[in-house]
Amino acid sequence: MALTEYKGYAIESAARLMPDGRWEVAARITRTVDGRTASRRFAEPASQRCLLEVEADKAALHLAKRLIDLGLAGL
Secondary structure (H helix, E strand, O other): OOOEEEOOEEEEEOOEEOOOOOEEOEEEEEEEEOOEEEEEEEEOOHHHOEOOHHHHHHHHHHHHHHHHHOOOOOO
16 A cells, blocks of 8 residues: 555555464554654554455545544554
C-alpha cells in the first residue's frame, strides 16, 4: 500500500502474512513535528486477520485513521 497522508500523519500498511495463511491487519503511523519524527506500529488482534493482503491493507488504513481521530496514536 502506498503512503497515505491523513491529518498531519503518514500512514502505511504494515500487514504481514502469518503462519496460519491469513494477513495480520497492522499499520505504521508516522508524524514529524519540529524536525523530530516519531513512528509507531499498531495491529489488530489475531481474530481480525484477513484472507487477502488487499483486505488487510484497507483494514490497516481504517485502523490508523480511527486511532488518529480518537487521539490514540500517541505521537
